[in-house]
Amino acid sequence: MTDPRPADAPADVPADVPANVLADPLLDPLFTTAAAARAFSPAARVQGMLDFEAALARAEAAVGVIPATAVPAIAAACDAALYDPAGLGAEAALAGNTAIPLVKHLTASVKAADPDAARFVHWGATSQDAMDSGLVLQLRGFIDGLDADLGRLADALAALADRHRATPMVARTWLQHALPTTFGLKAAGWLDALGRDRRRLAVARGGLALQFGGAAGTLAALGEAGPAVAEALARELDLPLPALPWHASRDRITEPAAALGILAGTLGTIGRDVSLMMQMEVAEAFEPAGPGRGGSSTMPHKRNPVSCAVLLSAAVRAPALVGGLLAAQVQEHERGLGGWHAEWQALPDLARLVAGAAHHAASMIAGLTVDADRMRANLDLTRGLILAEAVTMALGGRMGRLAAHSRVAEASRRAVTERRPLRDVLAEDSEIVQALGIDELDRLFDPLNYTGSAAVFIDRVLAEHARN
Template identity: 35%
Template sequence: MAATLFDSTIYRDLILDREFGALFTDSAEVRAMMIVEGALAKAQGTVGVIPEIAAKAIHRASLELQIDPAGLSPETGKNAVVVPALVSSFRTLMQAPEYAQYVHFGATSQDIMDTALALRLRQMLTLTETRLKRVVAGLAALAEEHAETPMAGRTYGQVATPTSFGAMAASWGNPLADLLEQLPAIRSQVLRVSLAGAAGTLSAMGDKGDEVRAELAKGLGLSDPEHSWHAERNGFAAMAAWMTQVITQLAKMGDDLTLLTQSGIGEVRLPAAGGSSTMPQKQNPVMPSMLSALARVAVGLNATLQYAPVHRQQRDGAAWISEWMTLPQLCLATGRALQIGGDLAEGLKPDTESMLGHIDDGTGLIYAEALSFELAKSMPRPDAQAAVKDMCKRVIAGEGTLKELAKAEWTDLNADAIFAPSSQLGLAPQDARTFAARAKALA
């Protein structure tokens, strides 16, 4: 088995999303760093830090030259960062030393790598937004269509009171809609240039450093933080926490679906299921299980990334490298979870007959709370609760259904209205439709 399943050729169709995966490869990293080096030279040429003719040559070369990532390995193994090897190869391949001497002028490795990461995170967050909207829209469609489709609500794994499948879809979707609304703030914290030089002072560029940084930000379409953030990693910690919440909220849906599809329940049908190597009858809830598995891994990755702000002094190699080892995997987990979540949201089908069957198993006990509140209209609430609780014990003992015993005890009781799922849904239909309307506004 590969060290990480994201890199496995065996498990890639299970765990890897190809679009997200393409953003976190050696080739993608090298290409992004080349773009940053070219944009930096162009910005420096514009404000007069380096000769404009050299800037144009470097910028053109950054778009044309091809650097093999494997060739950067030996030097990176010594330096811990890839930029020295990249710059060396860049200068050699330019075959114009009079211009190449200005490549990477006044910058430091972290400037290039962090800015290149921001370029890839911009694409990643765009994909994330698109997919998150797809999940929310899919759940909204379910909520609207099944706002009044009754099903048993369960607490502690036990049947409680009736709810609707639409309300359950809304309970999956509302937290995701919250996270969608938070996405602009996450973008603002990570989609920014880094240009601060060796120790955060940008002294090598004299009095034009801030102009270069602003021009670089403009050229790359990123924001200008107007200060050094080498050791300020709160943005990545915030993004990691946000992605983890996305995955764990999807896992909540996944765990619920695993329970709803289990033998003896069967209240929903999945768009796809997995088989067993030995049991022909099995229809395993692979997609929901993947959401749960990804969440467990994401929480661990996030724990490491929450330590990222502990970045010693002006720059810290250990803290920085720990980000490289965890952030890409968390991004890939987010992409795969959202893909699965979208497929489930668009492909789920409730089994309404099974849902109705589990609301009332013939005993009517799910209506015990409703009965107690109806009785409380004509007697003290504690007395009503005690009476219904005693009657539930009689039902469990086999003396009859709750409806039968109630009608016999209270002959003027409107039992048909109490013992009907449609009359006991409470705010469930409203909650489902409110979420559906909210989701349309976010589309």
């Protein structure tokens, strides 16, 4: 089989991923991961619903609602490989959801093996129970897999922050030179935001609960046994048992969606910063290089920021998906019309998209090339103007803030006009030299002496990372 992947495809998208896993074999290798593609593949969607049906049979048998003899045939038929997703989809186009035809075919499969057991398939449940609980199972596995990539990214960022805690660079505000900072602090900022993202996802994962309410959320079909079945079913699926069914309360879906959207923004910020640092006029940091990675179809010299493009693309696309899911949260009465349906593709699309960005970010940061010499050289582009505030603050203690500001501003204008270092212009002012001294003036023009509390902030972030 010919390898369909581009040379720079994410490493965990193997060439033999089945076509029915990758929704778009031309673009998915760039924008998602094999794990995310599998988590939300048609087979996984079907298997999630079937896992619910098998667990339901076991739970109902455990509390005496259905005979225990019915369980083996039902459980054996709960294998997604036995069903045709395309056929189910065609029937769902008429039925309105995928669970209805799946339960029909599941019942037929069980009947072929044990006619008596077939009577108890899907007993007391509704289609939304199967679909929502199946989705919860998919989401839980997906978040666990995503966090593995996020953990890899966090570790790489922590190493970067520690390694470059004393690597001075330009801090840029409004894209212009502002003051000195360190690359370690920049990396720590990325890490700090990522830590909050991971905690938000963990909270959202904790909110994923069993969905089991029957036709109208009352479990009336099960009579007095309803609560006991629900408790047993939650144990079978290892899911929290909610106080009541949540058919029309979609916050359990929008919470992970919002967390994924915020994560996409964090990853996009990393992508934006790295891509700006990769510009040849800046040249402070570069994505990992490799055969076929970041090339141009016509310009042999190009080293394009491929991973940054994926991160930025996810940050552009995610808000619309999150917005759609938030809009879908408004439901009607006990079970909604349209809003529930709007989740079915939007949430998997969002999850696959963010997973791809997280994977690219982890690989990019782990292999990031940092040019500390260029960072230091860029600090000198303005011939010391970037340290004008440092001189002003030191001088202000001797002659007052306003006087110091005026004196340094005038020296800065001369330095720009005459294209000279600000330090040399200031050294020609006898009053400034008398107030500060040459040694102090030289010290003020060392960028590492004006990074404030950067080291303290880095230590705080690294300590928080170590605790998690």
